[in-house]
Amino acid sequence: MTTAAEHIDPAVRAEALASLLIERGLVDQATMNNFIKTYELSVGPMNGAKVVARAWTDPEYRERLLADGTAAIAELGFRGPQGEHIVVLENTPELHNVVVCTLCSCYPWPVLGLPPSWYKDPSYRSRIVREPRTVLAEFGLELGDDVAIRVVDSSSEVRYMVLPMRPAGTEGFSEEELAALVTRDAMVGVAEAVAP
Amino acid sequence: MGGKQGFGHVLPLTAEPAFAEPWEGKAFALGLLSIRAAGANLHAFRHALERVPPGDYLADYYDRWLRASQILLADSGILSAEQVAARAARLSGSDVPEPDPPEPHKPDMPSGGPGNLRTLDTPPAFAVGDRVRTADLRTAGHTKLPGYVRRRTGTVTAIRQAEIFPDTAAHFEGENPQHCYAVEFDSRELWGPDAEPFRLSIDLFEPYLEKVT
Numbered sequence: 018m019t020t021a022a023e024h025i026d027p028a029v030r031a032e033a034l035a036s037l038l039i040e041r042g043l044v045d046q047a048t049m050n051n052f053i054k055t056y057e058l059s060v061g062p063m064n065g066a067k068v069v070a071r072a073w074t075d076p077e078y079r080e081r082l083l084a085d086g087t088a089a090i091a092e093l094g095f096r097g098p099q100g101e102h103i104v105v106l107e108n109t110p111e112l113h114n115v116v117v118c119t120l121c122s123c124y125p126w127p128v129l130g131l132p133p134s135w136y137k138d139p140s141y142r143s144r145i146v147r148e149p150r151t152v153l154a155e156f157g158l159e160l161g162d163d164v165a166i167r168v169v170d171s172s173s174e175v176r177y178m179v180l181p182m183r184p185a186g187t188e189g190f191s192e193e194e195l196a197a198l199v200t201r202d203a204m205v206g207v208a209e210a211v212a213p
Numbered sequence: 214m215g216g217k218q219g220f221g222h223v224l225p226l227t228a229e230p231a232f233a234e235p236w237e238g239k240a241f242a243l244g245l246l247s248i249r250a251a252g253a254n255l256h257a258f259r260h261a262l263e264r265v266p267p268g269d270y271l272a273d274y275y276d277r278w279l280r281a282s283q284i285l286l287a288d289s290g291i292l293s294a295e296q297v298a299a300r301a302a303r304l305s306g307s308d309v310p311e312p313d314p315p316e317p318h319k320p321d322m323p324s325g326g327p328g329n330l331r332t333l334d335t336p337p338a339f340a341v342g343d344r345v346r347t348a349d350l351r352t353a354g355h356t357k358l359p360g361y362v363r364r365r366t367g368t369v370t371a372i373r374q375a376e377i378f379p380d381t382a383a384h385f386e387g388e389n390p391q392h393c394y395a396v397e398f399d400s401r402e403l404w405g406p407d408a409e410p411f412r413l414s415i416d417l418f419e420p421y422l423e424k425v426t
Contacts (some may be wrong), residue, residue, distance in 0.1 A: 023303045028236035033300035034282060037292055043250040044243070052245055052360040053238035057231045063372055098245075101328050102374060119215035119359050121259055122274070129232050131241070137274050138407075140214035146361065150409050155223050166411040167391035170215065172357045173393050173416035174329040174376050202226050208423070 061130035062201035064095045065178055068105075068128060069204065070195035073183045083107055086178065090128060099176055100127035107180045108206065113164050114179050115153065116208030117145045118171040125176035129201055136205065146170060156207045178204040186213055206211060216361040216404070224265040232275075240275040247282035251289040252319055255329075256383035260355035261285045266351035267325070278420075312397040320385035325377075331390035333375045337419070339394055343369045344425040347396075347417065358421045362413075365402050366425055371395035373416055 025033075038044035039041040068090055072079040082089035090096070103125050106114035118124065119142050124132040135141055145152050149166050153159075160166065169177050181203040187195060191213070202208035232238035248258045261281040262270075270277055273387045286292040293315045302309045325331055326404045339345055350358050373393040380391040396417050400408040 025298065025305075027240065027279055028234070029301045029304055030276075030279055030283075030297065031236045031239040031243060033278065033297050034247075034286075034306055035239060035291070036296055036304075037296060038243070038246065038286075040248065043290070043291065044246045048237065049246065050243040052242035053232070056241065057238065061231070065266075096361065098263065101330055104343055119361070120357065121257055121262060133227075133229055134274075135226060138224045139217070139271060140220040140223045141219050144218040146215045146413055147404055148409050149411050152223055166396075166409075168411060168413045169411065170359070170362075170415040173373060173418070175373055175393075175395075175416050207226065 038056055040041045047176070056126075057132050060097070060126060062128075062199075062204060063196070064093075064130075065125075065128035065201075066196040066199035067192070068095070068178070069199045069210075070192040072105075072180055073117075073195055075194055076165060079180075087202040095127040097127045098210075100125055102175045103128065103178060104175050105178050105180050106167075106206070108182050108209075110182070111163070111165060112167060113153075113160055113206065114167050114169060114177075114199070115145060115149060116169050116171060116177040117142060119143070119146055120170075120172060123176060125178050127179050129204055133201065135207075140152060153207060156202075158208055179204050180211040184210050186210040215359045229397040234426070237275040240279045244278040244282050247285050250291055251285045252322065252385065253324075253381060254320075254322065254385065256355060256377070258285055258387065259280075259379070260383040263355065273336045277329070287315075288366070289320060290315045316334075322385045322387060325388050325390065329377045331375045331377060331388070333390055333392060335392075337372050337394070339369050339372075339419070339422065339424060340394075341371060343370050343395060345369055345394070345422040346425050348421050348423070350421065352380070354380065358417060359415070359421040361403060362396075362398065362415055362417075365398055367396040367398040367402065369394045370397045370414065376418070378418055378420070380418075394419070394422065396422070 055151040072082050082105050122132050122137045146168055149168050198211040203210045238339045261284040265277050265280045295312045298310050299311045347363050349364050375392050378389040378391045381387050393416055398413045400411045
């Protein structure tokens with residue numbers, strides 16, 4: 018069925034699809050704009066960074082987060098599509114977790130927003146489950162041989178977020194200062210939190 | 214995609230906006246709204262993504278979403294490919310006639326409630342610590358058992374909440390909820406004795422698994 022659409026510029030095809038659906042009363046412009054604005058402005062890794070900063074400063078919250086990620090994340094007000102069941106994976110000096118979706122591009126939207134290009138790219142999706150140490154090194158993360166790697170493939174509706182290790186030298190930092198050190202990449206597991 | 218070779222170096226970890234161009238945001242929203250219009254079946258949308266022809270599939274992410282939306286809407290008789298092509302041509306300045314809309318035949322699947330999580334009366338067949346072997350699946354339809362973990366032996370590490378079974382739901386053949394397990398595999402079980410040492414964890418539905426005794 019895509020042959021007819023093959024050579025049409027995607028921007029024009031998007032417009033064609035939108036106008037036809039709007040005419041049929043199946044889509045309204047305001048809802049469409051609202052979806053776009055929400056993921057451009059309100060939902061993104063700044064949400065996950067707040068979760069991580071809270072876990073670094075509040076041991077009881079950290080326990081709750083690791084026991085029931087969905088509920089603990091909802092305590093901070095983050096919930097919504099692709100966040101039905103969130104499991105948080107804790108990185109330690111002995112174990113490094115890294116998350117992928119080899120089948121499509123599943124990603125924990127409420128805490129990280131929409132996935133970045135590298136996460137959706139076939140190179141990452143194909144290789145991280147086969148040679149994670151090599152791929153992490155390509156990203157600039159060299160792990161010692163004494164660190165075990167666990168790759169987690171998001172194949173069900175469970176969405177995964179990594180709890181990175183708190184960097185040294187951050188004693189006495191406020192939650193806000195800590196959140197600034199937590200990157201999207203650290204919460205997927207292809208980087209560590211930024212050292213201050 | 215898991216384990217496929219030849220895709221080269223990973224892309225850089227750059228900061229980027231959610232949508233590089235305005236049409237990408239539109240394609241994203243249209244994807245979500247097409248799912249709603251065609252029966253609120255996320256699994257059917259994923260199956261549509263998988264049916265985008267491989268060259269198009271690999272070419273561009275949000276274009277893939279657009280094409281999947283078109284497949285989903287055509288499948289349910291909401292919009293035909295010809296309608297979209299004609300409208301696109303008209304938007305580009307050609308005075309082509311618009312074809313009549315197709316006969317709607319939106320599939321209907323009874324819903325057990327919002328979302329994908331379900332509670333089952335039957336107990337899970339496997340326990341944490343059980344050794345399980347994955348099926349030799351050769352389906353032509355949608356499945357969440359990736360090729361690279363088929364016919365492999367691993368260990369159950371957690372029991373997840375039961376979920377709608379994507380393999381039937383994607384085809385509007387029923388929610389058919391199933392128990393779901395986190396299963397861990399040793400990298401050498403997946404890729405042979407020379408593999409990098411690591412563990413691979415993946416969530417698998419009960420029908421994919423049989424116990425190894």
